[in-house]
Amino acid sequence: MSRPTVAYQGLPGAFSHEACLAFLPAFWPIAKPSFAAVAAAVEAGEADLGILPIENSSAGPVEEAHRVLAQSPLATVSEHSLPIRLHLLSLPGARLEAIIRAISHPMALAQCAETLRSLKLATAAAANTAIAAEKLATGTDLQTAVLASSAAARTYGLAILRRDVHDRPDNATRFRVVGRPGDSA
Ligand SMILES: O=C(O)C(=O)C[C@]1(C(=O)O)C=C[C@@H](O)C=C1
Known part of the structure; x- marks a missing residue:
């Protein structure tokens, strides 16, 4: 079967x-x-x-x-x-100081609102965390990060710039x- x-x-x-x-x-x-x-x-x-x-x-x-x-x-x-453990992912070689925006599903952005504010990042919505990761991985943008899982980082060859950026540990x-x-x- x-x-x-x-x-x-x-x-x-x-x-x-x-x-x-x-x-x-x-x-x-x-x-x-x-x-x-x-x-x-x-x-x-x-x-x-x-x-x-x-x-x-x-x-x-x-x-x-x-x-x-x-x-x-x-x-x-x-x-x-x-x-749900959310990480800030970027293209390999990007520096956190150069990142100006974070893209993800609106629910994932909401789960990291405090961190995003403290890092002074602009936000943009994507249909899904992994769709955002896959799109970032196919480009050359070193100023954009995505909020997604460590599995997404592995799958699309992205670097983890900052780990566990969700506001609540639970x-x-x-x-x-x-x-x-x-x-x-
Ligand atoms: O499955 C995903 O990765 C999503 O983008 C969706 C979604 C959601 O809709 O809540 C799933 C789980 C997390 O709470 C963040 C985002």
Whole structure:
């Protein structure tokens, strides 16, 4: 039998991808560009399950995921909390003093608000932490950093300029696993 699948938002190195590996190790993760695309893949039977971040311990509910789930017939299978460690990543060779902006998912930016203020960095939103990391890695910008995981740093060959930049040491995000109603996946 082929391996069952789980759709997640982002790319390898995203926290949703980390959640797939931690909580659904028997499932093959399928990357999707948006929360809506995750729900659509499960509804269409392209993926057996979907996983979405629904709430962070310091930044609160993930509004877009709640909007998508409210409009979807999918059923909750389980919920899991994942510790979230955010690092400031740059191209290798960049210096912290030269960084002027940080790019990431708005939830990740909110989890690091105090650090970003103390470093006097401007911010810009991306669709996902790993999507921001992958984009930075393909360019030559030594003034921009992204907030993402150590897995994203490894996956895209980025340097960790500053480790653990989330404001609260107990930072964690709750993920919801969803499936088609009536399925016993
Ligand atoms: O999965 C990712 O990496 C994301 O960009 C999304 C997201 C979120 O929506 O809350 C997931 C977990 C963290 O709380 C930060 C960002």
